[in-house]
Amino acid sequence: MTQETATEDHDVFWDTSKDKQEKKKKPARKSEGKAAKEKKNEEKSGHKNKKEKAKKADNEKKEETVNKEEAKKKKDKNKVNGGVSVKMEFEDEDFASLEKPVKKGKKRVRMEEAEDTVKSKKKKIKIEDDKEEPGKEKRSKKLDEKKKKIKKEPKEEKVDKPKKKTKEERDAAIALKVKKKEEEEAARWRWWEEEKYEDGVKWRFLEHKGPVFAPPYDPLPPHVKFYYDGKPFQLRLPAEEVAGFFAHMLDHEYTTRDVFRNNFFLDWRKEMTLEEKTVITDLSKCDFTEMHTYFKAKSEERKNRSKEEKLKLKEENQKIVEEFGYCLLDHHKEKIGNFKIEPPGLFRGRGDHPKQGMLKKRILPEDIIINCxxxxxxxxPPAGHKWKEVRHDNTVTWLASWTENVQGLAKYIMLNANSKLKGEKDWEKYEVARKLKHHVDNIRKTYRDNFKSKEMKIRQRAVALYFIDKLALRAGNEKEEGETADTVGCCSLRVEHIKLYPELDGENHVVEFDFLGKDSIRYYNKVPVEKKVFKNLQLFMENKQEGDDLFDRLNTPMLNKHLQSLMEGLTAKVFRTYNASITLQQQLEELTDPEATVPEKILSYNRANRAVAILCNHQRAPPKTFDQSMANLRTKIEARKEQMALVKKELKEAKKQANESDSEKLRKLLESKKKALQRTEEQIMKLEVQATDREENKQIALSTSKLNYLDPRISVAWCKKWNVSLEKIYNKTLRDKFAWAIDMAESDFYF
DNA sequence: TCGAATACTTAGAAACCGGCCT
DNA sequence: AGGCCGGTTTCTAAGTATTCGA
Structure with a gap:
């Protein structure tokens, strides 16, 4: 099968546990494999529906142009590299001609202009192929289908978990749900069936109500006091407010850190009057506990509000959402992602952030730029205020922006993930990743060749790319030292982040990675690499010490420029998307047992998802309640097992009786016992599957990859193929975000 | 010709909420 | 009826990639 060809290739490249010799042989077979793949794909299109076929044809057309461009590029490249490659043959091991290590930022290597950088955004990959079709009938037919589906689904749910309500109530609830769903569906903007705008234009009409500002400061009641050096001390409002931010966080570990405390204290003092400043000179003499207790009591109070109060509050909230939470974009009402301005507070940088604890100031309308x-x-603007600026820039997607004071970065108000603007971009992202599939063999070959380049920067680029491809590392932009936590990605790796073992645990050429990545999440991995990679790493580390860049002649713009020349639209992060999606597809194929029950299939899905999460190093802190909840689940399973034993006994008894005397009643009893046994068995199985899933998931976050890396069409197709309802895999948010994929992917979708 | 600015995606933690159990 | 638990939603920090402008 087509899939196998592809996944096999991938598998060998990926599975680091496999013998490397096997891997080395691989490239020779690759082009062959690819040709076969493409042919199969063609055949496959034979039994696709018209829409698909049209799409396919169009795709091929595009593919052709791309290939032409590719060919041209390759030719040009050969002009440059060709000479080098001849030289390379005898200079391969001649490292003497390679440049000495440089310190980035001081002696920056001049960026080599790519020969034929394909630019001009106008050429950017057009992704929709079917949208130009008139196809009005088709559309309405689709809608009808949708409606049918909608009507069916809730009934299934009813069977799944019967509720303890009266029949009428249940029916009413279901009817309401169906109606709501239908309405939602009817209101949905099916933008993926429309033509794309000219390049750079993000909208033609945009109207909104502006952001919602944080509520004003609510002063402490007089009986709640702040103490300095054991004595009550009355703070003026500005200092009191900031003290409150700290008091709120008292039982958070942040407030025990020196950096956090110092930054807080420094910024707090800036809000103090001269008198306050004179008295309050030592944070350790400050006692916020009374304030802390008060805040806690207040939030408790909030939780214990009466039903009516809660309802009223909810309604008020709803009103605000209704008014400010949506905008009008090209005749369609679209949800805004973050229409509330971030309230003031203390900056909570992740990891070892040098600015943690600093004061995040209150944002006023005077700070806001409006775009519409x-x-x-x-x-x-709110009464008595005015905006900083109102502009009308339809080449950007944001509705409002401001500059945050801690790091001086811009913040934006943008649309929700289910909007056209976000959805279209997301779709495009997956299309670029799919395109990489057709180029990846070539690219891998290229970087392998470049392992022996006589130019240091090309070798470094090749090895970096190897890591990005094989290990799904992030690009690793440069960041300003001292402004943020010390984290790295591929290009910014330093010598202390890797260790080289010519031999380790029976494997040759092992690289041990140990560094903090995005969000200061640790990346730790021991990977056997190709010999050439290993030798190069040794070379890159020569004459360097801790703190020096591993890839001292490489940065992300250079890498991306190179990638751009290999494939239009290609950047370092595309590899993460590509490898995540292709891994999911391959794992699903491998793990899904056609005979398995639905819960088991879901476990397979989660396992496939997990493989991706591990690849991308998506971690989470084990939930605080993990051990407890695990134990609870076990208890539940035990209880069910006991129940099963009981039912078994009863069944035996019933059988015996039925054998002795044959009556209608007994037969019925026997039947019901049999069913009961089956039910318990199923329940136990379900619970056990759940337990396994949870155990395996202790420290792994599946949501990030699901939300950002896995082409939703793979999941949709899998659900269709195996008759698993999509709700089991995607929650409402996900279904909303991926409406485009749910609408267009059939069970034969292939990434 | 860079470093800075800009715009957008990706990320984990925390808050929230609704259903279930006692 | 209330509290707990787990999934969902919200929040905003931290990345990537590209463009801008001194």
Whole structure:
């Protein structure tokens, strides 16, 4: 099968536990494999529906142009590299001609202009192929299908978990649900069936009400006091507010850290009056506990509000959401992702952040830039205020922006993930990743060749790319020292982040990675690498010491420029998307047992998802309640097992009786016992599967990859193929975000 | 010709909420 | 009826990639 060809290739490249000799042989077979793959794909399109076929044809057309471009590029490249490669043959091991290590930022290597950088955004990959079709009938037919589906689903649910309500109630609830779903579906903007805008234009009409500001400071009641050096001390409002931010966090580990405390204290003092400043000179003499207790009591109070109060509050909230939570974009109402301005507080940088604890100031309308259509109703600033600026830039997607004071970075108000603007981009992202599939063999060959380049920067680039591809490392942009936590990605790796073992645990050429990546999440991995990679790493580390860059002649713009020349639209992060999605597809194929029950299939899905999460190093802190909840589950299973034993006994008894005398009643009893046994067995199985799943998931976060890396069409197709309802895999948010994929992917979708 | 600025995606933690159990 | 638990949603920090402008 087509799939196998592809996944096999991938598997060998990936599975680091396998013998490397096998891997080395691989490239020779690759082009062959690819040709076969493509042919199979063609055959496959034979039994696709019209829409698909049209798409396919179009794709091929595009593929052709791309290939032409590729060919041209390759030719040009050969002009440059060709000479080098001849030289390379006898200079391969001649490291003497390679440049000496450089310190990045001081002696930056001049960026080599790519020969034929394919630019001009206008050429950017057009992704929709079927949208130009008129296909109005088709559309309405689709809608009908949708409706049918919608009507069916809740019934299934009913069977799944019967509720303890009266029949009428249940029916009413279901009817309501169906209605709501239908309405939602009818209101959905099926933008993926429309033509794309000219390049750079993000919208033609945009109207919104502006952001919602944080509520004003609510002062402490007089009886709640702050103490300095054991004595009550009355703070003025500005200092009191900031003290409150700290008091709120008192039982958080942050407040025990020196950096956090120092930064807080420094910024707090800036809010103090001269008198306050004179008295309050030592944070350790500050006692916030009374404030802390008060805040806690207040939040408790909030939780214990009466039903009516809660309802009222909810309604009020709803009103705000209704008014400010949506915008009008090209005739469609779209949900805004973050319409509330971030309230003031203490900066909670992740990891060892040098600025943690600093004061995040309150944002005022005077800080806000509004972006909307000229001809739209311009949002009104709150009474007595004005906006910093109102602009009308339809080449960007944000509705409002401001500059945050801690790091001086821009913040934006943008649309929700289910919006056209986000969805289209997401779709495009997966299309680029799918395109990489057709180029990846070539690219891998190229970087392998480059392992022996006589130019240091090309070798470094090749090895970095190898890591990005094989290990799904992030690109690793440069960051300003001292401004953020010390974290790295591929290009910013330093010599102390890797260790080289010519031999380790029976494997040759092992590299041990140990560094903090995004969000200061530790990446730790021991990987056997190709010999050439190993030798190069040794070379890169020569004459360097801790703190020096491993790839001293490489940075992300250089890497991306190179990638751009290999494939239009290709950047370092595409490899993560590509490898994540292709891994999911391959794992699903491997792990799904057609005979398995639905819960077992879901476990397989989660395992496939998990493989991706591990690849991408998506971790989470084990939930605080993990051990407890695990124990609870075990108890539940035990209880069920006991129940099963009981039912078994009863069944035996019933059988015996039925054998002795044959009556209608006894037969019925026997039947019901049999069913009961089956039910318990199923329940136990379900619970056990759940337990396994949870255990395996202790420190792994599946959500990030599901949300950002896995082409949703793979999951949708899998559900269709195996008759698993999509709700079991995707929650409401995900289904909303991926509406485009749910609509277009059939069970034969192939990434 | 860089470093800075800009715009957007990706990330884990925390808050929230609703269903279930006692 | 209330509290607990787990999934969902919200929040905002931290990345990537590209463009801008001194």
């Amino acid at each position: 259509s000229k001809e739209s109703k311009i949002p009104e």
